[in-house]
Amino acid sequence: MKIAFTQLVQDLPATVPFIGPETLERAAGSTFKARIGANESAFGISSLAAEAMKSAIDGNGCNWYGDPENFQLREMLAAKHGVAMEEICVDGGIDSLLGLTVRALIEPGQAVVNSLGAYPTFAYHVNGFGGTLHSVPFVNNHEDPASLLAAATQHSAKLLYLSNPDNPMGTSHPAETIQQMIDNLPPGCILLLDEAYTEFAKAGLTPAIDTANRQVIRYRTFSKAYGMAGMRIGYVIANEELICGLNKVRNHFAVNRIAQVGATAALQDAKFLPEIAQKVAAGRQRIYQLADSLGLSYLESSTNFVAVDLGHGDTTRGLLTKLNDNGVFIRMPGVAPLDRFIRVGVGTEQEHRIFSERFTELLSQTTAEPA
């Protein structure tokens, strides 16, 4: 019997948005000494969150389903962001929320716009639900609002994806630029504003949240600054009507109960985020200094990683493979011209030292090779 998958699934290639570090470790038969490739936090979680989660494991945190309404968490997030609870949808991370958004809004063949080289998992979901993706180039290593808006207009796009700060480049736009973009969205086009890295950025990058506007969905996560990538919990803020649409099709019991406990505890730890932001800022400085010392240019980053310029994609790919083979898990932008950069995650001091030594050594070997 031939299995009758939907036409869409039959036609999809078997792809994965990212290869996990564990896959590379298994292939190499050794463990990475520095894990700085997935923009994970090197600085762990709030001790309040850790204690709360461990207590929950000793209680009924594992054997009871989580609250399908994510009530307590949404209540706290609503207060934090000055919106109504009904304007928040919590789910198992931004990845899941992007998939849910595409599913709720995109019919096969409808147009979606993003930047060429932007977050691959979004493209994976657009393809997975049969949307037609139109990608415009980065301009000067920034996602380009003007090109994105023009493409959205040209293709009558229903969705426009932008991350600010940007992944994979770490660059960002000021709030005014994003607000201007919002104000100029073509009718019927919804902006998916991915703000996964917003807690690392300087003030002034985040336009005011306006849930009266039905054309904007803001994506936030506990995976980055809060250090809870492995716990799978994130949320969107949007107009209630948009949230209702997502609620119609979301998997109501999808969020891990321990993650709910951890996230609510983390929000109560007022000291945690400022400390993390400081550690990440110091980590970026270390990477800047390393690049300076090696005569490499880099992009000022608003995230927990720094894009360092190696001049050419082939150079980056070669060096990346060698780094991976030498105990450093690291990634790079997937497409030209962004692929001239290597994306260096802020690690612990030890991870930075290991990366620094191996990068310096491998780079000297690379440049020493005859042209």
Next chain:
Amino acid sequence: MKIAFTQLVQDLPATVPFIGPETLERAAGSTFKARIGANESAFGISSLAAEAMKSAIDGNGCNWYGDPENFQLREMLAAKHGVAMEEICVDGGIDSLLGLTVRALIEPGQAVVNSLGAYPTFAYHVNGFGGTLHSVPFVNNHEDPASLLAAATQHSAKLLYLSNPDNPMGTSHPAETIQQMIDNLPPGCILLLDEAYTEFAKAGLTPAIDTANRQVIRYRTFSKAYGMAGMRIGYVIANEELICGLNKVRNHFAVNRIAQVGATAALQDAKFLPEIAQKVAAGRQRIYQLADSLGLSYLESSTNFVAVDLGHGDTTRGLLTKLNDNGVFIRMPGVAPLDRFIRVGVGTEQEHRIFSERFTELLSQTTAEPA
């Protein structure tokens, strides 16, 4: 601006498969004293799993993403079930896997068959992806293979859903009956065999796993006997081609890293499952005895709950509301004629005592009312 959801989502009613106990608690302003309504395990998790998860929280279990291949877990599950790793897909619980299956196989309008009153979350996913559900009645409080097969043939169904043991009735069929059903599936129809409760059942309910057969997908979970409902982790066993289809559209980083750690540890705890099965069997006996003492009949259960016959749906609904109002979280089958039963979950001894007292008292009030 009117938000242009897909036609499917626009036409969907805003439903939830289940109202969570926390919602009822918030409405009542008090906490349930006995939580026996969601078939959660009252007996917690393996101590090995608890220790491993707490260690992982102190390590990098939270801040690192989980392995998107779920490699170690699939390796252990493959050994446990005597199949290849490539014949297993791990995801965030059976709910998520049912959604993924429907998404991969059902085009809008295509036929799906289940039993009237079977697991509502499956129906939720079928509706959510636009499938057309044809439901056949339970026969003698059992899902009825003959009617299901006849309906699948009549409607040229692509999917047929059956849970064995059954939720919400707790009844089951012997392996031979299920095997006969598998052997008689109409061409092109895939059986979704939900075995969430299989660990509680007597031997002989589980037909041999045959992954050469492309018409069967087996659903298993860590939510029930393993006590990890809150952790969101389950898996399917099926022909590799089916698994490949699911892999094309699944959310690769969806599984919580701590859940991966807990599940792999739980599988190494050889003593745990037999102990749980014994506790659950003892808990069923307590419920049987209570029913006997009250002159109520019940269904022999192969699960961690017992359907107790109250004679009429209105009686059950009335009593259920009173129980919920009196500190006992309990549920019942949603549709007639199954709704003459109340579904009593196996609780801790304390939960059983609380349920027993209140049930006895409320029942006497109910029957004392004039007809």
